[in-house]
Amino acid sequence: GDSVTQMEGPVTLSEEAFLTINCTYTATGYPSLFWYVQYPGEGLQLLLKATKADDKGSNKGFEATYRKETTSFHLEKGSVQVSDSAVYFCALSDQGGGADGLTFGKGTHLIIQP
């Protein structure tokens, strides 16, 4: 079945550091890929998405590129802020493979220190 693997956390960085959170996937179809963010006490918010190979999703300074050859969708940000502290989830939607809903990774807790 489909699966998403993302790096274990917590990831602790200093403000203005470069961020990479790795995400790889397996899917039977041709999935759409997503990053969701969960701030403390809140629900899951869509951060960015990509629906086909080589698409780059971007939002709020975050970027991720859909790499079909490496089945990856790594999240990057050039300069993180304290307000970026949250849990980040990589997810896929594989409707082409017959699946409804999203398959999530375990989440990566990001802590940004001033």
Next chain:
Amino acid sequence: EPEVTQTPSHQVTQMGQEVILRCVPISNHLYFYWYRQILGQKVEFLVSFYNNEISEKSEIFDDQFSVERPDGSNFTLKIRSTKLEDSAMYFCASSGDRGLGGYTFGSGTRLTVV
């Protein structure tokens, strides 16, 4: 910005009791979902709902679970006889396009079974 609203935010119930978790999806969305997240684990798909019927359900969604859209605005998840292992955060989500553009999640209901 339109929101998915979930109530209550926290529910404590005794083992064996029935609980109903409530959600108000975005008004013009047609696809509705329930997910759960056991503490420290990944977010898991439970069920999707479209056109007043279940379109897909996971292995987790057994006979103890049911969903309903009793009127034009609410979408509920019922657990008939709760077990300790049902303790989790339950997220409702909705989508206007079967998730191609992403899903809008609610803030979740934390269910604690004692």
